[in-house]
Every structure is written in structure tokens, then in C-alpha cells.
Amino acid sequence: MKTPIRGLLATALLCAPLFASAAPAQLTPEQTFDLYARALLEDDAAAARTLNDALKPAFDGQDSVTPVPGMMALALAEPWQTVLAVAGVKGDPAAAEAMYAKALKASQCRATRSTVEDNEYVDDQKIARVDFSCQLADLGNVHPLFTASLTSDEQATRARFTEAYTKALQSGPRKAVTGTLTLYTAKDKGYWYSSNFDDLVGPVLGALAPFEEWLQDVEAAKAPKVTGVPACDLLLQQHRSCVAKIAPDQISGVDAMAEELKAKTQVMSAEEMTQECKSLRPMAEMMWTDECA
Structure with missing residues (x-):
């Protein structure tokens, strides 16, 4: 089962920075990361506005990010609808999107530390590697039910998986998922920005909808x-x-x-x-x- 998740990792959210007009730094790497996470994952319009206001001088007065509300929830809901169809369960697309939107708002991906170093590929520029942690649903107990649902023709077995997954996502225990996002700065070190959010969005979407990885586990065993x-x-x-x-x-x-x-x-x-x-x-x-x- 293929999912569209990897193809929706925020590549259309960006403008190219105009380095010549960069303004003095106003946000630390950690602050910049937190705003990106809130804007892209939590549909936080205020965070997007704060980030865009801070970076406008560097982007010739234009917004640096233009997140589409609900885009990430939709990216998660689509493969889940496929899973439900395979399980013989009638899905509600609107309810699925709302479920994932709530899970994303609760993700709370925040910077824990950053390390600033020289950019070895560009003279006089710096990069910041921002470590972060997210609080996401722990699906460890759901994984075996998914595997069982693939090898069983019983509707009850498939229903146990879909019910357990939904419950875990909505009210189950959480676990920390960590990662690192690289931020870049202009020649005059006036601001921090990212041109690729895969390292932020990928771990979150993968943790909340790991169906493709779980399928690979089943195939790997054979x-x-x-x-x-x-x-x-x-x-x-x-x-x-x-x-x-x-x-x-x-x-x-x-x-x-x-x-x-x-x-x-x-x-x-x-x-x-x-x-x-x-x-x-x-x-x-x-x-x-x-x-x-």
C-alpha cells in the first residue's frame, strides 16, 4: 500500500530568500524552529504571522511560508481511508481529518537545543542544527493488531485493529519522537530559515501513520x-x-x-x-x- 505522505512534505510552502535585504536577527534558531512547527503542524496562524513578520525584510516583504490549513491532516487522512477500505470499514473523511488535526495540534514539536557551526559549502555563512522532540501517540500495541488484520479474513480482527488505532491516536499514551532540523542563515547572519521541512514533518507523519513501514515489516519477515x-x-x-x-x-x-x-x-x-x-x-x-x- 502506497501512501501520499512523502510527497506532501511542505515543499510548496516556501519562497526563496533574498539574501541582500536580510534584517538583523530577531529570532534564535530555537524560536524559529518552534514557529515553523506551530505553523506547519498545528495550523497556528499566529505563529505563521509572527514568523513571516520576522522574515519579511529577508524575503523582500513577502511571506516566507504559506501553509495551507489542514494540509497535513489531509495527508494523514488519505492513507487511513485506504486502510479502512481494505479492512471493509466505511470511513468518514471529515472525521478522519479532524482526528488527525487534533493529533497534530497535540504533537507539540519543540526545539530542545541547537548547535551553530560554519557552513562548509558557503563562505561566511552559518548553519544551525536544531534538535527537537515531539509528543506523539504510542502505537506500539497497535502494530501487532495491524499485522494480524493482514493475515485474517475475519472482520472482527480488522475491526479490533481500526478501533485500537483510533483509540490510541485520540486518547492513548504518548511517546517522545526526536529529530534534527537544519536551519540556514544569510551571509550577514541576519536570520534563520529552512528550505526543506522533511526532517520535521517526516518523523511526525511517519509516527502517526506508519502503515507503509508496518507493511514493509510484514514483507521483511518473508x-x-x-x-x-x-x-x-x-x-x-x-x-x-x-x-x-x-x-x-x-x-x-x-x-x-x-x-x-x-x-x-x-x-x-x-x-x-x-x-x-x-x-x-x-x-x-x-x-x-x-x-x-
Whole structure:
């Protein structure tokens, strides 16, 4: 099941900064991050206004962000409607969007610290790596129910999953989800801004609607055991299948990749290897064509 989440990570929210007219700094990296989070995730119009007012001199008097109210809730509601349809449950799109809007407002993604350093690619510029933490629904107990719903033909099994997920999202325990967003400043260090919000929005949407990742877990359990790490074994299986179709003369590269990953399992934990292969996946997927589907 594909979801539209990754394609809706706020890439249309930005204007390009006009460096020459930057104003003296008014917001710290932490303050800037908090305003971005409130504006993009919580539909906080006041935060968007504060941020845009602070950055207007740097953006030639124009707004730097133009978030569409409800956009993130819609990005979450669409895959959930697909899940409900597969489960044979009639969904209410408006209710789903309202449920996710409430979850996003409660996310409370806030900066915890920042580290400022030189931008090695641009002279006389700085970057700030802002660490943040969000409070999101803990779906750990829901995951097994999702897996069971995929392997059962019983309507009751699927209903248990959908009911448990909805309850967890609305009133269940929370867990901290952390990440880091990079902010940039102009040559005269007049302000901080971001040109890509994937590192902020991605962890939040992924934590609230992890259906694609859960499906991969199910598929990974069936993959041939090469490394013994399901996420890595699935990646190798899918990559080998694709390369065999589009570039069979390069299959030796997949073999080399498998040997490298097997070697790493000798010095890295299963959790570290899982993260390693999750990081490798986007790079591999960039090579996959429609023939690999």
C-alpha cells in the first residue's frame, strides 16, 4: 500500500530568500524552529504571522511560508481511508481529518537545543542544527493488531485493529519522537530559515501513520535470510529483483552490497543495522524504475 505522505512534505510552502535585504536577527534558531512547527503542524496562524513578520525584510516583504490549513491532516487522512477500505470499514473523511488535526495540534514539536557551526559549502555563512522532540501517540500495541488484520479474513480482527488505532491516536499514551532540523542563515547572519521541512514533518507523519513501514515489516519477515536483519533482507531482495530486470549485468553490485551488510552485522547491533538499511532504502529506490513495480 502506497501512501501520499512523502510527497506532501511542505515543499510548496516556501519562497526563496533574498539574501541582500536580510534584517538583523530577531529570532534564535530555537524560536524559529518552534514557529515553523506551530505553523506547519498545528495550523497556528499566529505563529505563521509572527514568523513571516520576522522574515519579511529577508524575503523582500513577502511571506516566507504559506501553509495551507489542514494540509497535513489531509495527508494523514488519505492513507487511513485506504486502510479502512481494505479492512471493509466505511470511513468518514471529515472525521478522519479532524482526528488527525487534533493529533497534530497535540504533537507539540519543540526545539530542545541547537548547535551553530560554519557552513562548509558557503563562505561566511552559518548553519544551525536544531534538535527537537515531539509528543506523539504510542502505537506500539497497535502494530501487532495491524499485522494480524493482514493475515485474517475475519472482520472482527480488522475491526479490533481500526478501533485500537483510533483509540490510541485520540486518547492513548504518548511517546517522545526526536529529530534534527537544519536551519540556514544569510551571509550577514541576519536570520534563520529552512528550505526543506522533511526532517520535521517526516518523523511526525511517519509516527502517526506508519502503515507503509508496518507493511514493509510484514514483507521483511518473508524475505530470504541473508543478513538476519529483516529490514536489510527485504531491501536486498527488492533491490536484487529490480536490478535483475533493468540491469542484469550489474547484479554483482547487489552481491557486493549483501556481503558488505553481512560484514556489518558482525560489529553492529540489529537496531543499528535496521537504521542503516532504512537509510540505504531511499538511495536504492532512486534507481528503481517502473519495471521494478
